[in-house]
Amino acid sequence: MAVKDTLQYKLTKVTTKTVLAAIVGIVMFYLARNKQLTAAWFVPGAVITIAGEWLRLWAAGHLRKNKQLTTTGPYSYVKNPLYIGTLLITLGYSAMAVNPWIMVAGFVWFFIYYAPYKKKQENEKLIGSFGEAWKVFDAAVPDYLPRFTPYPGRGTNRWSWEVVKENSEHETAAGVLVGFAVMLYLFVR
Secondary structure: OOHHHHHHHHHHOOOHHHHHHHHHHHHHHHHHHOOOOOHHHHHHHHHHHHHHHHHHHHHHOOOOOOOOOOOOHHHHOOOOHHHHHHHHHHHHHHHHOOOHHHHHHHHHHHHHHHHHHHHHHHHHHHHHHHHHHHHHHHHHOOOOOOOOOOOOOOOOOOOOHHHHHHOOHHHHHHHHHHHHHHHHHHHHO
8 A cells, every 4th residue: 555545544534533532632631741640540540541452452353344243252241342442541541640520521421422322323234234143142242241251152253463453453552552651751750
C-alpha cells in the first residue's frame, strides 16, 4: 500500500467517536496536570487501564469481523469484551487523573447512549449475517457481566496476533501506551 493510500485509509478511520475520545483524553491530561496525583489513585487506575487494554487485545485476537460469528476467547463468556475493555480504560485513566467527573460521565455515556445504540445497530447486522446461530449465541451469552462457564457452542479459533492487526487493535494499544506514558510522566514529575 502506498503512503498516500495508507494515509487515506487512516483518515477514513477517524470518526466522531475517535475525535471525542481524543478531546476527552486531552481534557483529562490537562486536568491531571493541575492536580496532586497520588499513588492511591494512580496505581489502581494503571491496573484498571492495563486490564482494559489486555481484554481488548484478547478479544481483538479472536474477532473475525464480518467473516464468522466469534464465540471463542472472551466472547465465550461475554458478548461485548471490546466495549468492556474500553470502559475499563476510561475508568482507569479517570482514576489516574483523579477525575471522578470523567469517570461518572464515562459510565453515563456508556450505559445510557453507547451500549444501547451499538446493541441495536450490531444486533440487526449480526442477525443478517449469522441468522439463527447469532440468535442462539445472543440468548446464551450476557452482554456485559461475564458468565462463569464458557459458551457450550463456542468455536475452536485460537488467538492470533495477525487478527489483532487486522482489527487495528495494535494501534489502539499504542495509543493507550502513549496515554499511559503521559500519565506516568505527570505522576512522577
